[in-house]
Amino acid sequence: MFLLYTEIKKEDIIKSVETAVQQRGCFIVDVTVNAMNDVEIVLEKEEGTVDWEDCAAIDAVVHATFDQDVEDYSLTVSSAGLDRPLKVFRQFLKAVGTQVDVKFKGGRRLVATLTGATEDAVTLEYTALEAVEGKKKKEKVQHEETYSLAEINSVTPYIDFK
Numbered sequence: 541m542f543l544l545y546t547e548i549k550k551e552d553i554i555k556s557v558e559t560a561v562q563q564r565g566c567f568i569v570d571v572t573v574n575a576m577n578d579v580e581i582v583l584e585k586e587e588g589t590v591d592w593e594d595c596a597a598i599d600a601v602v603h604a605t606f607d608q609d610v611e612d613y614s615l616t617v618s619s620a621g622l623d624r625p626l627k628v629f630r631q632f633l634k635a636v637g638t639q640v641d642v643k644f645k646g647g648r649r650l651v652a653t654l655t656g657a658t659e660d661a662v663t664l665e666y667t668a669l670e671a672v673e674g675k676k677k678k679e680k681v682q683h684e685e686t687y688s689l690a691e692i693n694s695v696t697p698y699i700d701f702k
Contacts (some may be wrong), residue, residue: 546552546610546611546612547573547577547611548577548579548606548611548613548672549573550571550573550677551666552606553571553573553579553581553602554568554571556602556605556606557581557598557602559589559602560597560598560601561583561595561598564585564586564594564597564598565585565586565587565658566583566584566586566590566594566598567583567584567585567586567627567628567630567676568581568582568583568628569582569583569584569620569624569627569631570582570627570628573613576614577611577612577613577614578613578614578616579602579613579614579615579616580615580616580617580618581598581602581615581616581617581618582619582620582624583595583598583617583618583619583620584620584628584630584631584634585619585620586630586634589619590618590619590620591619592646594619595617595618595619596617598617599615602617603615612690622696622697622699623696624696625694625695625696626640626694626695626696626697631661632654632657632662632695633656633657635657635695635697636646636654636655636656636657637653637654637655638653638654638666638697638698639653639654639697639698639700640652640653640663640695640696640697640698641696641697641698642656642686642687642692642694642695643664643692643694643695644691644692644693645691645692645693646663646674650664650666651666651698652664652665652666652692653665653666654695656686660688660689660690661686661687661688661689662686662687662689662692662695663685663686663687664684664685664686664687665681665682665683665684665685666682666683667681667682667683668680668681668683
């Protein structure tokens with residue numbers, strides 16, 4: 541026996557929640573809908589953090605818009621969280637001035653302060669131990685460099701447990 545259900549489209553989810561998301565001072569980081577109609581909406585807040593009430597409000601909008609008996613979907617609404625890579629430009633702008641963990645294509649990794657962002661690049665400030673001409677010991681050298689997002693696999697908030 542096959543169960544028939546209506547497939548939910550990502551664009552329809554976004555359209556249904558846009559206004560409510562903006563009213564709560566949030567923005568959408570990602571919306572995914574898999575083949576089983578498992579829907580995940582990931583939010584970020586312009587200022588501060590996404591809280592339970594923000595997630596519950598967006599959950600209510602989706603449930604009011606889509607009939608769970610017809611579409612047969614599961615729904616998860618969550619914050620972007622500190623463990624998830626930055627995905628959208630607005631997240632990069634919000635993170636300016638904070639430390640980030642950058643993983644480059646090719647395997648290089650760098651913990652740095654995000655000092656700037658554009659749609660296609662990030663500017664990072666970091667200190668590295670380097671050999672300095674005329675000195676026996678390596679010294680700390682300050683760098684500020686801009687990297688294309690095409691060079692980078694991921695940028696996540698850096699959490700220092702020290």
